[in-house]
Structure formats: C-alpha cells, structure tokens
Amino acid sequence: MAIAHDIFAETNPAYCASLLATFVRSYRIGNKSEPDITLCYAALPLALSGDLTPTFNGTNRRTGLLEWLRRSPVIQIRLAARVNGSLDIVTEAIRFGCFSNLLEIKTDGKVAPGMSLVPKQLRAELTQDTRKNFDNIDRIGHWFASAGSTRTVFNLMGLEL
Amino acid sequence: MTENIKSNAVHEATAAALGFYFQSQFALLKLISQTSSDAAAAVERLDDVELKVDGQQLFYQLKHSIKEFPPPVTLASVALWKTIKVWIDALPFVSLADTTFHLVAVGKVPTDSPLMSLCDLDSDRKALLQAMEKEADRVLTERSDAKSAGAKPPHSARAPGCLAFHALAPSARLSLLRRVIIQQDTASIGEIPNEVAKRLHLIPQVQRLEAAKRLLQWWDQQVIFSLCEKRERVIQRSEMEYQISSIIADLDNGTLVADFSEFTQPEDYEPDGLLTRQIALVDGRPSDIAKAIRAQWRAKEQRSKWITNNPEMRSKIAGYDSVLTERWSDRHSQMVEDCAELEPSQVANKGLELLRWTHEKAPTQVEPISRGWTAHYYVQGTFQVLAIDLRVGWHANYLKLLKD
Numbered sequence: 001m002a003i004a005h006d007i008f009a010e011t012n013p014a015y016c017a018s019l020l021a022t023f024v025r026s027y028r029i030g031n032k033s034e035p036d037i038t039l040c041y042a043a044l045p046l047a048l049s050g051d052l053t054p055t056f057n058g059t060n061r062r063t064g065l066l067e068w069l070r071r072s073p074v075i076q077i078r079l080a081a082r083v084n085g086s087l088d089i090v091t092e093a094i095r096f097g098c099f100s101n102l103l104e105i106k107t108d109g110k111v112a113p114g115m116s117l118v119p120k121q122l123r124a125e126l127t128q129d130t131r132k133n134f135d136n137i138d139r140i141g142h143w144f145a146s147a148g149s150t151r152t153v154f155n156l157m158g159l160e161l
Numbered sequence: 162m163t164e165n166i167k168s169n170a171v172h173e174a175t176a177a178a179l180g181f182y183f184q185s186q187f188a189l190l191k192l193i194s195q196t197s198s199d200a201a202a203a204v205e206r207l208d209d210v211e212l213k214v215d216g217q218q219l220f221y222q223l224k225h226s227i228k229e230f231p232p233p234v235t236l237a238s239v240a241l242w243k244t245i246k247v248w249i250d251a252l253p254f255v256s257l258a259d260t261t262f263h264l265v266a267v268g269k270v271p272t273d274s275p276l277m278s279l280c281d282l283d284s285d286r287k288a289l290l291q292a293m294e295k296e297a298d299r300v301l302t303e304r305s306d307a308k309s310a311g312a313k314p315p316h317s318a319r320a321p322g323c324l325a326f327h328a329l330a331p332s333a334r335l336s337l338l339r340r341v342i343i344q345q346d347t348a349s350i351g352e353i354p355n356e357v358a359k360r361l362h363l364i365p366q367v368q369r370l371e372a373a374k375r376l377l378q379w380w381d382q383q384v385i386f387s388l389c390e391k392r393e394r395v396i397q398r399s400e401m402e403y404q405i406s407s408i409i410a411d412l413d414n415g416t417l418v419a420d421f422s423e424f425t426q427p428e429d430y431e432p433d434g435l436l437t438r439q440i441a442l443v444d445g446r447p448s449d450i451a452k453a454i455r456a457q458w459r460a461k462e463q464r465s466k467w468i469t470n471n472p473e474m475r476s477k478i479a480g481y482d483s484v485l486t487e488r489w490s491d492r493h494s495q496m497v498e499d500c501a502e503l504e505p506s507q508v509a510n511k512g513l514e515l516l517r518w519t520h521e522k523a524p525t526q527v528e529p530i531s532r533g534w535t536a537h538y539y540v541q542g543t544f545q546v547l548a549i550d551l552r553v554g555w556h557a558n559y560l561k562l563l564k565d
Contacts, residue, residue: 001479004546006461010468011475044472051470077363078410078473085473129469 001088011048014100015130016093018118019047021102022134023141024111026061030145034110038161039144039153040094045086046075047137050129056136065143065156076158083159176225179350183225184209185384186353186377187265191221192398193360193376200398204384207251208262213395217259222247224266225350231268234276234343236296240266241276242322248337249325257336265344279343286338294334297323353377364409375408376401419536420466426458433549438563442556443512452520453545460542481530482552485543488527489553492518500557512555519544 023043027035035043046052055072069075094111097103101114123131147153154161188210192202195214203211208220222244224234234241241264248262261282270276275292278284300323304314314320326334348356358373380401386392432454440450467474496515500508523544524537547553556562 001476001483002552003475003479004464004482004552005550006464006546007468007475007478010465011472048472049470073363077406081410082471082473085471085476089472089475 011089011092013092013096016044016048016089017097017100017102018122019133019137020044020090020093020097020111021113021118023047023137024103024113026138026141027145028113030142034106034112035141035144036150037094037105037109037111039150040111041087041090042083042154042157042159043137043140043144044090044093045082046140047133048086048089049082053129053132053136056132056139059139061139061142063139063143065147065153068143069156079157080159180223180225182381183350183353184223185381186350186357187221187223188212188384188396189377189380189401190348190353190356190360191219192396192401193357195398198398198402201395202398203387203395205388206394207254208247217261218255219261219263220248220251220255221263221265224264224268231266231349233268234264234266234270234345235274236276236292237319239318240264242300242319242326244322246322246325248341249322249329252333252337257340260340262337262341263344264341265347267347267349268345270343270345276343279338279341280345282342286335286341290331290335290338293326293338294331297326301327361405363405372405372408375411376404379404379408419463419534419539421459421462422536422538424459424462425455430454430458432457432545435549435551435563436545439548439554439556439559440516442509442554442559442562443516444506444509445513445516445555449513449516449520452541453516456520456538456542457545457549458542459538460546463539464543464546477530482543482547485523485527485540486547486552488523489515489519489544489547493554493557497557508557512557512559516555 020040020043023040024035027039052072052075055068055075058071059068094103094105097114098105101116102118104112104114106112123134126134144153147156151161184204188202188204191210191212192200195212197215200212200214202213209223210221212219212221224240224244232238232240244264264279270280275289278286278289300316300319304316304320307314316323329337354370354373354377357376358369361369361372361376364372380396383392383396383400387394387396436453436457437450440453445453464478467478492515496511500511503511520541524540527540529535530539544553548555551560551563554560554563
C-alpha cells in the first residue's frame with residue numbers, strides 16, 4: 001500500500017531501525033543471547049506508541065515486564081491489533097537496519113547488533129519525546145530479556161505466536 | 162402495516178417477553194459484577210439464571226415488573242410459591258451447602274413481613290418457616306374444603322409450591338430457607354444498561370454506555386444460541402472479557418477525535434511547494450490557496466497525532482488515502498476526457514472545479530474515515546497531502562506539467 005510522505009516521515013525506517021538496534025543491544029545485556037526476530041514485532045510498536053508513554057513513568061530496567069503490565073492493564077487493550085497493524089513498519093525497519101549494518105539477522109532467526117552503532121550524537125539532536133522512546137525501548141529490551149523465552153514474553157502480554 | 166398498532170390484548174405478551182429479556186440481562190449484570198475469571202452463567206437451566214463462582218452455585222428466580230408500583234413480595238405472593246416449587250424441584254441436582262437461591266424482585270418486601278428475614282443471609286429463619294408452613298397449610302386446607310364442597314378449588318397458581326413445600330421434611334424446609342435470599346427493589350430492565358456501564362471501568366466514561374449496549378447485544382445473541390444449543394449452555398466470564406476487548410477495539414476505531422478543527426497553521430508555516438504549484442496550474446485564486454494550506458496543515462497534524470499515539474493507525478490512514486485517491490481518479494479521468502477539445506484556459510477552469518470539489522463537496526460525498534467523523538478538514542487537507550505526493554492533481558495534465 002502506498003504511504004504518503006508525511007506518514008512515511010513519522011515512521012521512517014532509519015529512526016525505527018535505530019530504536020530496534022537499541023532494543024537488540026539491551027536485550028543482549030540481560031539475556032546473553034540475541035532476541036528472536038518476532039520480539040522486534042512486539043517491542044517496536046510498544047516503543048512507538050505515544051499513548052503508552054505515561055505507562056513507562058516510574059519504571060526502570062529492573063521493573064520487569066510483568067510488573068509493568070500489572071501496573072498498567074491498559075497496555076493489553078487492543079495490543080494484538082497494535083502489533084498486527086505495525087507489521088509493515090517493523091519489517092521496513094529491520095530491512096533498513098540490515099542494509100545500514102545497524103542489525104544483522106542470523107540464520108537461526110535471531111537479530112544481532114550489526115557492525116555500525118547508533119550514532120552517539122543522535123540523541124542530542126532528538127526531541128525530548130523521541131529521546132524518551134529510546135529510553136523506553138531500552139527498558140523493553142531488558143524486560144523481555146529477563147522474562148524468559150520468546151513464548152513466555154508473548155504469553156505474558158496475552159499475545160499468541 | 163401502520164405504525165401505532167396497539168398490542169393485541171388477548172395475546173399480550175409484552176410482560177413475558179420483557180421478563181425473558183430481563184433474565185438474560187440480569188445474568189450479564191451478575192457475571193460482569195464478579196471478580197473471579199472462572200465465573201460462568203447460564204440462563205433458563207435449573208433456574209432462571211444460574212451463576213457459578215468459586216465452586217459455589219447461585220440460583221436466581223427473577224420477578225420482573227414494568228409497573229410504576231411493582232407488586233410487593235408477600236407470603237401470599239404467587240411469585241413466591243412458584244419460586245419455591247422451582248427450587249424444590251432443583252434440590253436433587255444440587256449440593257445444598259454450595260448453593261444459594263436468590264429471589265430477585267423489582268418490587269419490595271413489606272417491612273412487617275416475615276419474609277424480611279430472607280433479605281439477610283445470616284438471619285434466623287425459624288419464624289419464617291412457621292409462617293410459611295401456616296400459609297401452605299391454609300392454602301391446601303382451603304383447596305380440599307372447596308373440593309369436598311364440590312366448588313372449584315382456589316389458589317391454583319400457588320398450590321404446586323405449597324404442596325411441594327408441604328411434602329418436604331421439616332428439617333429440609335429449614336435447610337432450604339437457610340440458603341434463600343431475597344433481593345428486593347432491584348434494577349428493572351430499562352436500568353440494566355446503566356448498571357452494566359458502571360462496571361466497565363477500563364473504558365473511558367463517555368464510551369461506557371455505548372459499550373454496555375453493544376455488550377448486551379452480543380450477550381442476548383449468546384443466550385439465544387445457548388437456548389438453541391448452537392453453543393454451550395454456560396457462558397464463561399472469559400468469553401465476556403474477550404468481547405469487551407473487541408468492543409473497546411471497535412469503539413477506538415469508531416470514535417476518532419477531531420483535534421484540530423479550531424486551530425489554524427502558525428503564521429510562519431510554509432507548505433510544500435507542490436501544493437501551490439498544483440493550484441497555480443489551474444489558476445487558483447488566493448482564497449483557494451489559503452484554504453488548501455489551512456486544511457493541509459490541519460490534516461497533516463491530525464495524521465501525525467494519530468500515528469505517534471498508535472503506529473497501528475498507519476494502515477488505516479494509508480487505506481483511507483487510497484479511498485480518496487480512487488474518488489479523485491474517477492472524477493479526474495472523466496475530466497481528462499472532457500478536456501480533449503478544450504482551450505487551455507477552459508482546461509484550467511475544469512481543474513479549478515475539481516480542486517473546489519475537494520473543498521466543498523468531497524467532505525460530505527466521500528465516506529468518512531471512521532463512523533461518526535464529521536470534521537471536513539481531514540478530507541480537504543488529505544487531498545492536499547496527496548497532491549504534494551503527486552498521487553492526485555487538479556489539472557488534466559498535472560503529471561506532465563509538473564515533471565521537473
């Protein structure tokens with residue numbers, strides 16, 4: 001489906017790929033392995049959803065997925081639709097991430113950090129809201145990593161693989 | 162058929178029909194009031210409404226009334242004795258210790274009635290037992306006296322209940338009464354949607370009543386299916402929760418809020434050059450340009466807000482863009498045909514008409530992006546967004562003329 005320029009800009013693949021690279025790195029710190037590609041499809045819509053931003057208030061890397069969901073049950077309302085409706089955005093972001101060496105897809109379906117890093121000066125150039133999205137996806141990476149298997153993460157969120 | 166036909170007095174069944182609807186709606190109200198996820202409800206099985214919660218069974222006999230002054234519940238009530246009969250019939254199928262029997266009435270219990278003890282589960286019921294035994298004896302004696310005298314026996318509606326009560330062992334009568342509760346002065350059928358709405362805490366307050374109505378529609382269908390054996394007799398709370406989630410989804414899709422109707426673009430806002438170039442091709446006036454810029458800014462901001470709140474909106478926005486493109490295409494292709502023999506100034510005029518159609522008529526002629534959406538700026542401005550992408554244009558040859 002053709003995407004108009006303004007909508008493409010809001011969900012631009014470079015920005016979304018940078019978010020995913022942040023996610024993959026934070027997941028690896030907590031789990032000692034890379035996340036399955038399917039987890040990217042849950043993590044990115046959560047981080048991109050401005051209406052969920054207040055649910056991250058008062059959380060940190062140690063809060064955990066279950067506690068976050070328990071504090072804000074609103075997250076799970078229409079979560080499946082939110083994830084399904086964002087498939088194209090995540091696919092574009094992974095594709096861009098691989099082309100720009102921010103990400104690398106392994107043969108076992110895991111996503112690893114690529115040779116390139118998210119530029120450090122990027123953060124300084126971002127708006128406060130956008131910066132917050134990077135903080136949020138960093139937390140999601142830690143929470144997913146410590147929650148257990150991919151299936152467990154999906155189960156906790158009431159989603160089916 | 163004329164509308165205002167009064168119901169046929171002979172076959173009048175309004176109260177009976179409403180009574181059944183009340184059963185269905187009351188069952189939903191009870192189920193939604195539970196906190197336990199494994200709760201379940203059934204309608205018209207062992208009782209009017211049956212509820213299972215944490216291993217306990219709750220049976221409800223419902224006495225609905227739409228009268229302004231609903232009849233009170235007294236020892237002489239037909240409703241009471243019919244209820245007693247239903248419960249005694251159900252006794253062989255239940256564990257009395259895990260069961261409570263509820264008589265739910267829109268009417269009240271008179272304060273001096275021995276039945277008041279049934280309004281409190283922990284009260285002593287021995288005085289009530291004596292009063293009920295006395296009433297049952299009176300009914301049965303008066304019937305047998307009339308029979309002996311060759312007259313028609315009275316109290317025929319209450320007789321089966323009195324007989325069944327009489328046939329129970331005295332200890333069983335007391336055991337039954339200890340499990341009985343009367344809920345008096347309960348909500349009537351018209352009040353149930355509001356009562357359900359009060360329990361939909363997850364949904365924003367403004368949407369609760371609408372959600373309650375939709376939930377009741379789904380529920381009624383499930384109850385009918387259960388009676389027709391098109392589904393299981395028992396409806397689980399988890400099914401209801403899933404349905405509430407779907408309703409929330411529908412409401413979210415159906416109630417997009419117009420955030421920018423009352424705002425105009427900042428003074429220093431500069432639109433994309435293609436917006437003005439497209440309008441210049443059809444000799445648009447300054448007023449056409451001003452309207453286009455204002456609408457484009459509002460639509461752009463609206464689209465941005467939707468998508469930054471929820472990335473799922475991208476596919477909805479893109480889908481509606483395609484709808485608008487198609488509606489434009491139908492008109493533009495026809496216009497191209499009409500312009501084949503025209504002078505350049507006439508071609509430009511035709512194009513200006515198309516541009517003005519997007520402003521004046523399209524917002525009402527094209528279906529809205531969501532149910533109930535009425536803000537015109539979204540259609541007007543989105544056409545300008547699409548014009549910037551050259552997916553639409555006003556001049557018959559806009560693609561050729563704008564080719565850089």
